[in-house]
Amino acid sequence: MYLLIPGRHHLLTDFQFKYLNRLIKCELDGEKDVYGTPLVPQNIQGVIFAVTSANHLGTKRNPVPFYLRAMIIQEFSNSLDVPAFVYGIDDVGVINDFPEYTIKTIRHSSEGVHALTPENTVVICSTGVKEMYLQHGFRVLPAEWDPVSNQFTQPMPWDVVKLIAQAGDWRKNKTILDQMHPASFKIWSLYGVGEKVQHILKDPIIGADGDLTATRDYNVYVKQMDDIAAQKYRETAPYIQPGNIGDIGCAAGSWIKIACEDDRLHECDFYGIEVSRHLYDICLQRKHNGEFANPSVFFSQKNAVTSLVFEAGSMNTIHTSSLTHEIESYGSREDLIAFIRNRYNELVPGGVWINRDVVGPENKDETILLWLNNEDGENDLPIPEKPSTQGLAAWLGKLSTMALFKQFAKDFRHHEGFQLPHEWVSIAGKTYAQLSMQNACEFLFKKDYHDNWLSEMHETFCFWNYNDWKSALEEAGLRLDNLSTTWRNEWIVKNRLEGKVQLMRPCNNDVPLPIPFPVSHMLLMARK
Structure with missing residues (x-):
């Protein structure tokens, strides 16, 4: 009989070792599954660790690379009376039947040596994943989970990981030392894993799966x-x-x-x-x-x-x-x-x-007028309900430039709590949006990113102009090379701006004057 333990296994706990050691030495005698049914005593041939998300590392959900997780397991298993086998189970997205994928991966990786079935394997699982193994007919041992009280009675490995992330000197934290198995402590200390995990889990920028945004295609x-x-x-x-x-x-x-x-x-x-x-x-x-x-x-x-x-x-x-x-x-x-x-x-x-x-325009704080074409597309086309990325892009592509600006004003950095300051004014029979040059350029230079609209709406392009950058670099001790430059993308001007938008400067005679489209990109050479 094999014991299968699926999990991310960033570390192993002292409880896990004692639990496994008892199961092996007592040959399951007196053990009850998650339903409270006693298991038939059987000899344990080996313990199989299915390390999930093995292809992930450096993320908040999976900070520890697979090779270190495997080393921890082998060090941990040296004191067990049976061999331990480690198989990496890659994350390949949403899978409705993850246990089947796991079992198939183990069989393939072991070249058929470990063909796990309900007849030759007992699963150890205390999380919600156990329900899926039960559906396949496997007997499941609850480990840290108490089915009677319906709660965890022992610390989960990830609880210890989170404790380490928040601890100061984690190597001397008594709770961590009590709960973390010495094998985990040894590898984490030897390879500086604790400090890396602290760094990753406290990172304010990286998401759970190591991405800046979840909306990028x-x-x-x-x-x-x-x-x-x-x-x-x-x-x-x-x-x-x-x-x-x-x-x-x-x-x-x-x-x-x-x-x-x-x-x-x-x-x-x-x-x-x-x-x-x-x-x-x-x-x-x-x-x-x-x-x-x-x-x-x-x-x-x-x-x-x-x-x-x-x-x-x-x-x-x-x-x-x-x-x-x-x-x-x-x-x-x-x-x-x-x-x-x-x-x-x-x-x-x-x-x-x-x-x-x-880069932002030199006059980014100036209040200007923005003329928007309202005849180059639809003005009252309702947005589709819960559109896909492709559906949203198609809808945006049908809008007039004025309607597109109105949608932009709603979406731009909305999740960051930003509301685009602007008002509508009429001058000599024409309607303009009145706003800062900076916010006008934010629209100009991202209005055509329909394919990644939701992602782009998080991003600001025009927060600093060239002189702002020069000051920030010099304050850090860098020297801005004279070859550094800014420029205007003429292709964008010709193909995406002309005839669709026009920047205007208010004048006292109520006749706004056109403003040339500003620079949009920079190339900075900062030398130490």
Whole structure:
């Protein structure tokens, strides 16, 4: 008879060892399942740990990588009288029958050696997952769960993880020492897992599954990043200093892929940093596929806001693209300032941080008038009820520019508690929206992102202009190179703005004057 223990297994508790040890030595004698029915005494051949979400690491839900979880289990099992087997069960999204997927994965991974059935396996599970195993006919032992009182009577492993996350010196916390099995304590201490978990679980930016936003369509996003990668590299390549080159917010690794093909950089080491689990997985897959010409390419899933992601004073070049506005959007101004300071600390003397991103207009605080075309689409088209991402994009695409602005005013940073200040005014028979130049440009430069509308509505583009950036960089100790520049995307002006919107400046004679469309992007070279 096998004992199957499914779970994430970030650590194992002292209770779990004593419980397993008793089951093995007493051969299930006197044990009752979740229904209170005694089990027939049987010899235990082995314990099988099904480690779920084995393909996840560095997230709030799964902070510990699979290899460390496996090491903990093997160390934990050394004192058991039977062998322990560890199988990784990858997270592949929503599965209606997770036990069947788990059993099949174990059978496949063991090449048929462990074909688990209700006849040869007893499941140990105290969470709601036990109901699914019961439906398959497995007997389930409750472990920490007391079916009589309908409550947990022993600490769950994740309870101990959360306790560690909130503790100061967790290695000397008496409750943790009482509850955490010595094998877990040994591996967590040896590999500094406790400090990493504290860092991840306290992170204000990363979501439960390691993403900034739950509303991003990654298929669309990756295609967009790949499509523009060559242009981004052309713009930044002249300023790259050979040596250690880091790309923070590397997305799918597209910029690094092109940089690896640059003959000037063939002896360089490349380091890609990505906070999103989805994108990090894509980077690893691309490396596995051999898509990078340089073998010295390394990827890590880290948050560059809350700490250094490279060794202090080690980087010759750091590259970021379309990232800093996301830090301001999903974090805070303090997070952005911390990010800038971290980059300063990571650069070697004379090293350069190349930052390509959107930027606000110089006159961002000026109150202006915004003319919006109301004849280029529908004005009273009702929004579909609970639309899909594709359905919402289709609906947005049918709206007039004026109707699109009205929807934008409702959605823009709504979840952050922001209400777009604006009012409608009529001058000489024409209607204008009166608002700040900054908020007008927020609409201008994201109004066409229909495919990722809900995600884009979290993001602010125009919070700082060039001089704001210059001041912030200098305060952190960086020098802004004179080659730094801002520019206006003429393609956007011609294809998305002209004839649809017009910026106007109020005048005393009631005849507003047109304002040229402002800069929208920047390329900053900040040197240490």
